[in-house]
Amino acid sequence: MTQQKNPKRQRLIAMDHQYVAPAGRVSKFDLVVDHGLGAKIWDVDGNAYIDFLASASAVNVGHGNAKVVAAIHQQTDKLIHYISGYFYHGPAIKLAKRLALLAPGKTPKKVSFSTSGSEAAEAVVKFARSYTKRSVILTFQNSWHGTTLGAASLSAIDGNMHRDIGPLIPDIHHLPFPDPNKRFPGESITDFSSRYLKDFTDLFEHDIPADQVAAILIEPIQGDAGIIMPPNSYMQGLYQLCHENGILFCTDEINQGFGRSGKLWSIDHFNLEPDLMAVGKSLASGMPLSAIIGKAPIMDTLASPANATTTAANPICCAAALATIDELEALHLTERSDELGKFSKTQFLNLQKDFPVIKQVRMVGLNGGIEFEESQTKLVTDLCNYCFEHGLIIISTMDHILRFQPPLVITKDELTQGINIIREGLLKLT
Numbered sequence: 001m002t003q004q005k006n007p008k009r010q011r012l013i014a015m016d017h018q019y020v021a022p023a024g025r026v027s028k029f030d031l032v033v034d035h036g037l038g039a040k041i042w043d044v045d046g047n048a049y050i051d052f053l054a055s056a057s058a059v060n061v062g063h064g065n066a067k068v069v070a071a072i073h074q075q076t077d078k079l080i081h082y083i084s085g086y087f088y089h090g091p092a093i094k095l096a097k098r099l100a101l102l103a104p105g106k107t108p109k110k111v112s113f114s115t116s117g118s119e120a121a122e123a124v125v126k127f128a129r130s131y132t133k134r135s136v137i138l139t140f141q142n143s144w145h146g147t148t149l150g151a152a153s154l155s156a157i158d159g160n161m162h163r164d165i166g167p168l169i170p171d172i173h174h175l176p177f178p179d180p181n182k183r184f185p186g187e188s189i190t191d192f193s194s195r196y197l198k199d200f201t202d203l204f205e206h207d208i209p210a211d212q213v214a215a216i217l218i219e220p221i222q223g224d225a226g227i228i229m230p231p232n233s234y235m236q237g238l239y240q241l242c243h244e245n246g247i248l249f250c251t252d253e254i255n256q257g258f259g260r261s262g263k264l265w266s267i268d269h270f271n272l273e274p275d276l277m278a279v280g281k282s283l284a285s286g287m288p289l290s291a292i293i294g295k296a297p298i299m300d301t302l303a304s305p306a307n308a309t310t311t312a313a314n315p316i317c318c319a320a321a322l323a324t325i326d327e328l329e330a331l332h333l334t335e336r337s338d339e340l341g342k343f344s345k346t347q348f349l350n351l352q353k354d355f356p357v358i359k360q361v362r363m364v365g366l367n368g369g370i371e372f373e374e375s376q377t378k379l380v381t382d383l384c385n386y387c388f389e390h391g392l393i394i395i396s397t398m399d400h401i402l403r404f405q406p407p408l409v410i411t412k413d414e415l416t417q418g419i420n421i422i423r424e425g426l427l428k429l430t
């Protein structure tokens with residue numbers, strides 16, 4: 001079905017261009033969202049779309065989830081907010097316990113709340129520096145940890161995130177991410193992992209002594225880079241390197257957590273226990289809530305009020321998060337993500353057979369990077385626009401990769417319909 005009606009959309013977008021600063025937008029196409037249900041959204045003109053983006057992996061349990069909506073209503077009637085830094089409230093305490101118990105590993109954990117993923121990533125810097133009394137934080141090229149000043153300093157995916165805002169926060173360095181596509185011909189996975197791990201030992205030897213490094217922060221599956229998963233041998237080596245050198249092993253689960261990758265946490269693919277872990281996005285179904293979850297002795301070192309903000313742990317957001325986690329468990333969405341990810345992978349691989357311009361199909365859970373030849377950025381943009389005009393929301397990342405992250409409640413039928421729209425677009429455009 002071609003989307004045709006759009007008068008309201010055009011009026012609102014013209015107003016946006018007049019009053020909203022461009023820095024807060026990564027423009028894709030002219031969608032003005034009105035409401036959503038499950039894996040579908042509707043625009044202000046009544047056009048319906050299947051959602052292959054889930055608000056950037058922020059609504060894993062689906063749009064308008066009835067249990068989450070009811071929890072928000074109930075809490076709104078009781079209390080909209082009271083600063084959690086000064087006093088206590090039940091939803092925050094219950095949620096902290098739930099998250100501490102859900103985090104990987106057996107070491108007792110504690111939680112500190114904030115509102116955006118960016119702040120949670122920044123909290124990694126603060127807690128790690130405070131605990132280790134060291135300053136250097138190592139992260140990775142092509143990582144996205146957010147856009148507040150500290151989080152932008154941690155990120156290294158788009159130069160515009162750093163342009164003209166410096167100096168960035170000091171002592172943050174980015175190393176190459178072990179993208180398995182960068183293996184040399186004939187290179188074994190073990191050799192590949194050793195080659196990328198050597199970047200650290202070289203750095204420690206020639207530039208920054210290991211005993212100056214507080215933390216290594218990694219997305220166990222890089223999201224915005226196009227769903228890139230490092231080899232297990234690399235992750236094990238990185239973990240070992242951290243622990244041999246007193247460096248905290250920290251993970252960013254903001255994009256990949258809460259079942260997105262077919263495991264509850266993306267680090268679960270490697271059976272490792274992070275010292276600190278940042279969560280956000282789907283934690284509260286897109287309500288402004290994020291958290292850092294960490295080993296208790298580390299979480300106890302940062303002095304009060306170094307991570308207190310007025311609206312952190314808002315009770316409505318915490319109630320939404322508790323209901324979100326209930327739904328994730330009751331609907332077995334992590335298992336569903338794994339199963340439907342496999343189903344979708346088969347369909348995308350069939351598409352690849354018919355359209356060799358697709359270079360690679362990566363899928364870990366309902367979480368895919370459909371990579372085209374690097375020269376095909378125009379085709380990928382045109383394809384996303386075609387999908388939008390025909391009732392499917394899918395965007396590109398890195399300009400030549402389709403980012404596939406639907407709500408985990410999506411049905412097989414909706415997946416098939418959506419992938420058929422992509423097929424029709426490719427037929428038309430290639």
Ligand SMILES: Cc1ncc(COP(=O)(O)O)c(C=O)c1O
Nearest residue numbers: 116117118144145146252254255
């Ligand atoms: C892996 C990762 N970390 C951190 C963030 C930042 O989260 P927020 O946009 O809520 O500040 C994002 C956002 O896309 C992300 O994907």
